[in-house]
Amino acid sequence: VNFDRLLRIVPAGLLAASLYGCGTRDDKPAADPQVAETLDTAPADDASAAAPAAAPADGGQKPLTVADIDRWDKGMAAELEAVHAAATRLDQAKTGNDTLTAMTDLQDMSTLEAGAQAAGVDRERYNLIRSTSRRRPATWRRPWAGSTLPRSRPTSGPRSGAGTRPSWTR
Amino acid sequence: MKDLVPPDVVTALTPRAAQLRTKDLELVAVRLKGAGM
Numbered sequence: 001v002n003f004d005r006l007l008r009i010v011p012a013g014l015l016a017a018s019l020y021g022c023g024t025r026d027d028k029p030a031a032d033p034q035v036a037e038t039l040d041t042a043p044a045d046d047a048s049a050a051a052p053a054a055a056p057a058d059g060g061q062k063p064l065t066v067a068d069i070d071r072w073d074k075g076m077a078a079e080l081e082a083v084h085a086a087a088t089r090l091d092q093a094k095t096g097n098d099t100l101t102a103m104t105d106l107q108d109m110s111t112l113e114a115g116a117q118a119a120g121v122d123r124e125r126y127n128l129i130r131s132t133s134r135r136r137p138a139t140w141r142r143p144w145a146g147s148t149l150p151r152s153r154p155t156s157g158p159r160s161g162a163g164t165r166p167s168w169t170r
Numbered sequence: 171m172k173d174l175v176p177p178d179v180v181t182a183l184t185p186r187a188a189q190l191r192t193k194d195l196e197l198v199a200v201r202l203k204g205a206g207m
């Protein structure tokens with residue numbers, strides 16, 4: 001087995017797996033909507049100027065705000081720079097260890113820190129902003145919202161079901 | 171999800187969705203290209 005070839009294939013598989021999972025659902029419970037309203041009224045400049053250390057510990061659990069859109073934009077730019085830097089390091093890697101390190105730095109979770117720092121929030125919060133904002137708007141609503149299917153049993157028609165039962169069950 | 175994305179955020183994000191989406195896809199593409207895929 002060619003060890004150099006293996007060194008490139010295994011991290012590539014890990015990278016593909018992590019990219020596949022980067023848009024998965026966050027199972028954390030939603031925060032109080034009143035908290036979100038309070039955050040929405042805050043000016044964006046103040047929010048973006050907040051240092052990561054000043055961010056609340058449960059920042060990842062609060063709903064997204066309008067200011068988070070700009071945070072995501074800034075975070076993506078920083079992540080792009082980090083990825084370019086890691087790609088350069090990968091090209092210049094001379095040992096297997098260098099290759100593995102650079103491949104790891106390319107991954108989604110490795111550039112999270114750079115994005116969070118540029119966005120001015122902690123890692124958990126930035127991860128929530130990133131994973132939520134990546135989804136298409138259609139998936140932001142509940143699957144049954146706006147559906148034409150009836151949510152409950154129709155009020156008209158036979159209620160006992162006697163008229164709708166197949167003949168072989170009578 | 172509706173609890174995570176309030177309507178005003180959706181309204182603010184919609185006009186920039188294409189630009190942000192492109193940027194996000196560019197990031198994914200650079201990752202893959204950097205990994206040699």
